[in-house]
Amino acid sequence: MPINRLSVAVMLSAFSVASYAAETVNISNWNGYIADDTLTNFTQATGVKATYDIHDSNEVLESKLMTGNTGYDVVSPSNHFLSRLIKAGAIQKLDRSQLPNWKNLDPVLMKKLETNDPGNQYGFPYMWGTAGIGYNVEKIKAIFGNTDVTRSWKMFFDEDTIKKLSTCGVAIIDNPTQILPITLNYLGLPHHSHEPADYKKAEEALLKIRPYIQYFHASKYISDLANGNICAVIGFNGDVVQAAASAKEAKNGIEIAYSIPEEGSTLWLDMVVMPKAAPHEKNAYAYMNYLLEPKVIANISNSIHYANPNSAADEFLTPAVKQDPAIYPPKSVMEKLFIVEDLPPAIARLATRLWTKLKTNT
Structure with missing residues (x-):
């Protein structure tokens, strides 16, 4: 995938x-x-x-x-x-x-x-994998003093934190199937909720941080992370591993790491x-x-x-x-992963509209 x-x-x-x-x-x-x-x-x-x-x-x-x-x-x-x-x-x-x-x-x-x-x-x-946070180790340390911030989704969903982060470039994978369950779960809601009201709360949380997101894209973040054009992304583990390998091969001095936040994340197969x-x-x-x-x-x-x-x-x-x-991931992390699920048609349409609104920033 x-x-x-x-x-x-x-x-x-x-x-x-x-x-x-x-x-x-x-x-x-x-x-x-x-x-x-x-x-x-x-x-x-x-x-x-x-x-x-x-x-x-x-x-x-x-x-x-x-x-x-x-x-x-x-x-x-x-x-x-x-x-x-x-x-x-x-x-x-x-x-x-x-x-x-x-x-x-x-x-x-x-x-x-x-x-x-x-x-x-x-x-x-x-094959299987996860969605999590890919980040530039040195740039995160330069802003926050260490990389502890990557342990929580607060890194993206807290406005003060992401505002600081945006100074070095932030992206999110263009994939509502991953991002919406992650958002719902962070808010303490069912990660694949069937309630429209829950998606309204997710929309509010995402629109709040939208000004600090440089772009949404399926794959652009791989090269941008490897080249230092962005410093953080919500993306797939394999893509981040690929970015880390590219940076190492280029010998550009950029260290890329991956974190699955403590609140849990998606598991796809x-x-x-x-x-x-x-x-x-x-x-x-x-x-x-x-x-x-x-x-x-x-x-x-x-x-x-x-x-x-x-x-x-x-x-x-x-x-x-x-x-x-x-x-x-170690067993302790695996226990916090939740599998990506299919949604009822009405909720799926609602999620699509929400995502379109978020990307177009309207």
Whole structure:
């Protein structure tokens, strides 16, 4: 979900031996969200050729799935889209007897996921992550004396604090699915409230700090944080890790860090599911089960720097990934994370109007 994904359609294929030439599996995933050798290795292991397309938004993928004949066998929507795809009959229940590696999935994450998919019948997580605060360590210290301010969402929602922060540039990810639950939770309200009055309170809190926000954008903050153009952002953990790596590679003296505030934050998961009319069901299960192999999914995490849901994969993670709390938060932080949920249509429309008003500052 939260890698800087470009709207580029590509196809990655690996050719199998002649006897398996007709075996294929059609996949749709996000850009930059797989290791370079994953598909080649899959073909070598199974004889199945993988065709890999890219979707750049959940909405685009959803519209394709709703037609009922996408030609895809395996797709990766975000977890909060899962419940609506289930209700629409766009994806099918999985036969776990064909997924022996299912046993490797983290039971804690699977339990959280039941919010979107009761009984975990329709899919399993591919990668997961969080939203939090990315910040320039030296600039925060210069303003506040230390980085303690990053421990709380007060850094953004207290007007006096964000006013000081705005002197070095502040941004927020253009993603109401993340920001509105974070705001509601900070205010002591249900993070996915179904009450319009609660969203009015969230609107008031956000409009209060709007003058100090430089911009809202899905990905611009990655380079701006790395280059020192902004000093703080509410964004995705993987994006902040990417910004930190870019700054380090550039040797520009900028240190970027990531914090999940003590009040808690959002947990998102990108899923692996099978469309209702998957044309190559047997091969879809082969690919899904392959993704559940510990070494395979660990290799992907090591490549893209996102956490995977496979408990058995931990031993194959590089120290740089496994020991980074921005990627794998400690248990005490995990307990404060709440999963992103789908909202009732009326509330979703209300949230969209609120977000538009906030961005346009009208």
